[in-house]
Amino acid sequence: MAKEKLLLIDSDMQTLDELDKLFSRKGYEVMQARSEADAVVALELNRPELIIMDVQLDDVDGYTLLENIKKNPDWRLVPVIILSSKKKYEDKLRGLRLGVMDYLTKPYDSEELVARVRNILDLYMMKVQKKDETGPASxxxxxxxxMKQRGIRTLVPRVKKQAKLGYEYPEAAKILNPEEPGGEIFFLESIARARLLERVFYDAIHICPECGHHDLNFREVCPQCSYADIAALRMITHRTCGYRGLENKFETENGKRCPRCLETLAREGVDFETSTSSLHLCAGCDTRFTEPVVNCRCMNCDQQWDVSEVLVRKIYAYKLIADTREEFLPGPPKKAMPGACEDIEKKVKELKVHFVGMDGFARQLGREIDRAKKENSGVSLLSVRFGNIECSDQKKFEQFSNHVLDGFKTLLREYDVITLKGTFEWLIMLPETPFRMAKIFAGRLRDRFVRLDDMVEVEINMASFPEDGSQARELLEVLELGIVSFQSLE
Incomplete structure (x- = not known):
C-alpha cells in the first residue's frame, strides 16, 4: 500500500524537522515547504493527502496562501490543519471560515497531533470511498x-467576455457545469496534466496580476502623474524661411505668424506644413515629455499596473489523445504490482546514486539553478517514462525494474539527482549540464533501455536552464507538458 503523503508548510526549519521525524516514524511520506513557492511546487508535483501549515510565513501571509489553495480546483479538497503560535479567537475563526479541518496551537502535543491527522484522513477516505461506490462517474x-460518443476530437475555445480568461469551452461546460463562465478551463488543465488530453496552443492573453482577470485597459500615460489625458504636440514648418517649431509659438490673435520672419501663414500645404512632434503634453500636470509610459488598468478589480508586471496566460485547445482515450475511459484501471513504487524506491536507495523524494528534488533544483546563474553554467532535467510494461507478472516486473536501475547506475554521475515520480516514471537532474550535453545523455539512456527490451516504449522529455526557464517551477512545467521531447530533437 502506498504511503499517505503529508505536506508541511512552515518557515521554521526546526519545526519542519521535528514534524518530519514524527510523521515519518508513523509511516507517512513527508514533504517540506518553507515558502509559498516551495509549497506550490510540492502541490503541483505530488499532491498530498493532507496539509499541516503555519499561517506565519516569511514570504507571504499564511491565510493568503490558504485562500489560494482553496481556490485551486486541483487542491481545494485537500484537508488542511493549521498549526500556529497564533492563539487569538479571531485567528482560529478566520482559519475555520477558510475551510481548514482543525486549528491547533504551538506548542503542540505530538500524540494528539498524530491522532487528529489520522482521524481526518480516515474521515476523508470514507467520503471518497462512498462517492466512488454510490456516486456518478467523475x-x-x-x-x-x-467526447468519444459525440466524435469530438478537439475542444476549441470560444470568446466569452464574461469569463475570467475571456474564453469558454461550450462542449466541456455542458458536462462539467462550472460555477462561473469559463471555469471549465481549470478542469481541462487538470485532465491535460493527467495526460488524457493534449494541449494545442490557441492564443495568449494578458491577465491582471491581482485578480487574474483578462479585462485590461492598456493606455499611454504621463510618466510624472500617470494621467491618461495626454497628446502629442504638433509642429509647424514655414515653407519660405524653413523655421520649425511648436504650433503654439505660431499662434497670434490674428492667426498664425512665423516667429522668425513674421510672415502671416494662411494656407496649410502652401505656406506651412504640420507634423507631429516627439513631445507630449499632459493635461493633468502640464508636463512635457518625449515618451509616455504604457500601463494598464484592470476593469475587474480597478488595480493599475506597469505593462511589465502584467501576466501572460496561454490558452489551449484540448485534443483527445487517440492512443489513450480507450484506456482511460470508465472501466477497471490497469494496476502495477502491489507495492511496486515502494519496492523500486527501496532498491534505488541501495545504489550509489543521489536519490531524493519529490519535494527534495524540487528544492535541490532551485539550488542548482541559483548556482548555475552565478557560475554561468547550465542545468538540465529529463523525465523518463516507460510504456507497454507487463506488470501482472511479478517475475517479469522485477526483471524490468532491475534492468532500469542497472542502466541508471551505469550512466549517472555521482552528483546527478534522481527521483521516482511513479512506478514507470523517473525524473533526473543533471547539474552543470547544458542542453546539448543533456541531449547526448538522453540518447545514450534511450538506446540502453531499448537494447534491454525492444518491446518496451521509452519516452524521454527534456527541460534546461536557461533555455526553457529561469525558475524550478518553469522547468518542471516544461517537463510535465512534454514540450521538448528527445524524439522530436532527433
Whole structure:
C-alpha cells in the first residue's frame, strides 16, 4: 500500500524537522515547504493527502496562501490543519471560515497531533470511498466519454467576455457545469496534466496580476502623474524661411505668424506644413515629455499596473489523445504490482546514486539553478517514462525494474539527482549540464533501455536552464507538458 503523503508548510526549519521525524516514524511520506513557492511546487508535483501549515510565513501571509489553495480546483479538497503560535479567537475563526479541518496551537502535543491527522484522513477516505461506490462517474470520465460518443476530437475555445480568461469551452461546460463562465478551463488543465488530453496552443492573453482577470485597459500615460489625458504636440514648418517649431509659438490673435520672419501663414500645404512632434503634453500636470509610459488598468478589480508586471496566460485547445482515450475511459484501471513504487524506491536507495523524494528534488533544483546563474553554467532535467510494461507478472516486473536501475547506475554521475515520480516514471537532474550535453545523455539512456527490451516504449522529455526557464517551477512545467521531447530533437 502506498504511503499517505503529508505536506508541511512552515518557515521554521526546526519545526519542519521535528514534524518530519514524527510523521515519518508513523509511516507517512513527508514533504517540506518553507515558502509559498516551495509549497506550490510540492502541490503541483505530488499532491498530498493532507496539509499541516503555519499561517506565519516569511514570504507571504499564511491565510493568503490558504485562500489560494482553496481556490485551486486541483487542491481545494485537500484537508488542511493549521498549526500556529497564533492563539487569538479571531485567528482560529478566520482559519475555520477558510475551510481548514482543525486549528491547533504551538506548542503542540505530538500524540494528539498524530491522532487528529489520522482521524481526518480516515474521515476523508470514507467520503471518497462512498462517492466512488454510490456516486456518478467523475467529471473527467463523463467528459472523455462524452467526447468519444459525440466524435469530438478537439475542444476549441470560444470568446466569452464574461469569463475570467475571456474564453469558454461550450462542449466541456455542458458536462462539467462550472460555477462561473469559463471555469471549465481549470478542469481541462487538470485532465491535460493527467495526460488524457493534449494541449494545442490557441492564443495568449494578458491577465491582471491581482485578480487574474483578462479585462485590461492598456493606455499611454504621463510618466510624472500617470494621467491618461495626454497628446502629442504638433509642429509647424514655414515653407519660405524653413523655421520649425511648436504650433503654439505660431499662434497670434490674428492667426498664425512665423516667429522668425513674421510672415502671416494662411494656407496649410502652401505656406506651412504640420507634423507631429516627439513631445507630449499632459493635461493633468502640464508636463512635457518625449515618451509616455504604457500601463494598464484592470476593469475587474480597478488595480493599475506597469505593462511589465502584467501576466501572460496561454490558452489551449484540448485534443483527445487517440492512443489513450480507450484506456482511460470508465472501466477497471490497469494496476502495477502491489507495492511496486515502494519496492523500486527501496532498491534505488541501495545504489550509489543521489536519490531524493519529490519535494527534495524540487528544492535541490532551485539550488542548482541559483548556482548555475552565478557560475554561468547550465542545468538540465529529463523525465523518463516507460510504456507497454507487463506488470501482472511479478517475475517479469522485477526483471524490468532491475534492468532500469542497472542502466541508471551505469550512466549517472555521482552528483546527478534522481527521483521516482511513479512506478514507470523517473525524473533526473543533471547539474552543470547544458542542453546539448543533456541531449547526448538522453540518447545514450534511450538506446540502453531499448537494447534491454525492444518491446518496451521509452519516452524521454527534456527541460534546461536557461533555455526553457529561469525558475524550478518553469522547468518542471516544461517537463510535465512534454514540450521538448528527445524524439522530436532527433
Amino acid at each position: 467529471s473527467q470520465e463523463r467528459l472523455l466519454s462524452f
